[in-house]
Amino acid sequence: MKSNSTLLVNIIRIGQELLSVISKRIPLRGVKALNFYPGIITMEPKPAIFFKNHTADELASLLAPFGVNTRLAGKLQSAILRGGLDEIPKAMEQTSWRVLEKVKNATVIPSLELIDKQVSPRDGFTKYLFKGDGDEPFETVRIPLLHVKGQEKYVVCVSSQVGCAMGCAFCATAKMGFRRNLQPWEIVDQVMQIRKDSQYPVRGVVFMGMGEPMLNYDRVMQAASILREPCGIAIDARNITISTVGVVPGIRRFTREKQPYRLVVSLTSANSEKRKSLLPVENTHPLEELMDAVRQYQEFSGSRMMLAWTMMSGINTSPEDAAEIARLTAGMPVKIDLIDVNDPTGVFLKPSVEELKIFRDSLNAALGQPIVRRYSGGQDINAGCGMLAGLHMVEPDKPPCASLHDHS
Numbered sequence: 001m002k003s004n005s006t007l008l009v010n011i012i013r014i015g016q017e018l019l020s021v022i023s024k025r026i027p028l029r030g031v032k033a034l035n036f037y038p039g040i041i042t043m044e045p046k047p048a049i050f051f052k053n054h055t056a057d058e059l060a061s062l063l064a065p066f067g068v069n070t071r072l073a074g075k076l077q078s079a080i081l082r083g084g085l086d087e088i089p090k091a092m093e094q095t096s097w098r099v100l101e102k103v104k105n106a107t108v109i110p111s112l113e114l115i116d117k118q119v120s121p122r123d124g125f126t127k128y129l130f131k132g133d134g135d136e137p138f139e140t141v142r143i144p145l146l147h148v149k150g151q152e153k154y155v156v157c158v159s160s161q162v163g164c165a166m167g168c169a170f171c172a173t174a175k176m177g178f179r180r181n182l183q184p185w186e187i188v189d190q191v192m193q194i195r196k197d198s199q200y201p202v203r204g205v206v207f208m209g210m211g212e213p214m215l216n217y218d219r220v221m222q223a224a225s226i227l228r229e230p231c232g233i234a235i236d237a238r239n240i241t242i243s244t245v246g247v248v249p250g251i252r253r254f255t256r257e258k259q260p261y262r263l264v265v266s267l268t269s270a271n272s273e274k275r276k277s278l279l280p281v282e283n284t285h286p287l288e289e290l291m292d293a294v295r296q297y298q299e300f301s302g303s304r305m306m307l308a309w310t311m312m313s314g315i316n317t318s319p320e321d322a323a324e325i326a327r328l329t330a331g332m333p334v335k336i337d338l339i340d341v342n343d344p345t346g347v348f349l350k351p352s353v354e355e356l357k358i359f360r361d362s363l364n365a366a367l368g369q370p371i372v373r374r375y376s377g378g379q380d381i382n383a384g385c386g387m388l389a390g391l392h393m394v395e396p397d398k399p400p401c402a403s404l405h406d407h408s
């Protein structure tokens, strides 16, 4: 009688353990005999392998115990990333169903939840609001490049964090503060979901949405590696752009690791005092240190250094600003990427046509290097540079701050 009741208690405990595992959505990768409770055998929850978190090589090694070789890992990755499958297929050519069954039990194919989608009637920019592995949503923007007939394509502007800790004075994302880092799969799935929703191919990815990519370095680089997998989405490394507001250790690491992606550094002011008031990162990594890292990167890459400059009327568009840029970048091949500030509150204004002309002329004269003017679209749906704030998350009494975001 006593042994029956002990058995019953143990069964209930095992049931509770399983329920707790299920309710925490911890997928079981395998079972192993382990004594959680004296006298009983129970199961040890192991974290599942998240498919979109890994390159094909990593998958081959993680799934090797289940009979998966490099070729099969590539085929599975292709089926999931390129084919968009949301579960492991039951059958595949020249593959045992038993192996597929084991892979299915060991893995998870996570997906973002689409909360909202807005298309700009003005220019076709599209903003997506996603929820991932947390309650707080984040945004992604699809940029249409449809002007060349027969070569229509999209670029996806992804978020790397929910919110941002950098506190740039003019950025709506800064208003949210930092919430969390996104996982590689949450970055990869932004591109996958948009790819599935698109008439034309996605050819480029820019890390210019919410967050400072260099502060989520490992996951961002992992996501970039997965995005360029030849058997996956196969985005060319040269079409993946990582943007930073000036996190020097990240730039140095990027250079040291010889990352093949394009780097854009947001400069916005070449005057340290002014820069401090706009980009607080200047207090931690001042211009002198930043430019040293930038020059090192430029020498390694051998290409023109792209420096982003968000233009604010009366603040950083004078001939003196142009002269300061020329002084700061002397001797280095650069390209200056000019972008208008986007500020729905009207605190920061974009330069007038006349002001812009004077600034460009001054830059041309002082710098004599390429200057491009980037179009920041989707402003009518708050998808423009610096406007990403998952607007539900901004407290009503605190409208998105003067919004300027060099990153997108």
Ligand code: SF4
Binding pocket: 164, 165, 166, 167, 168, 171, 172, 173, 174, 209, 210, 211, 212, 245, 386, 404, 405, 406, 407
């Ligand atoms: S501009 Fe970029 S780095 Fe600065 S607060 Fe906004 S998201 Fe963060």
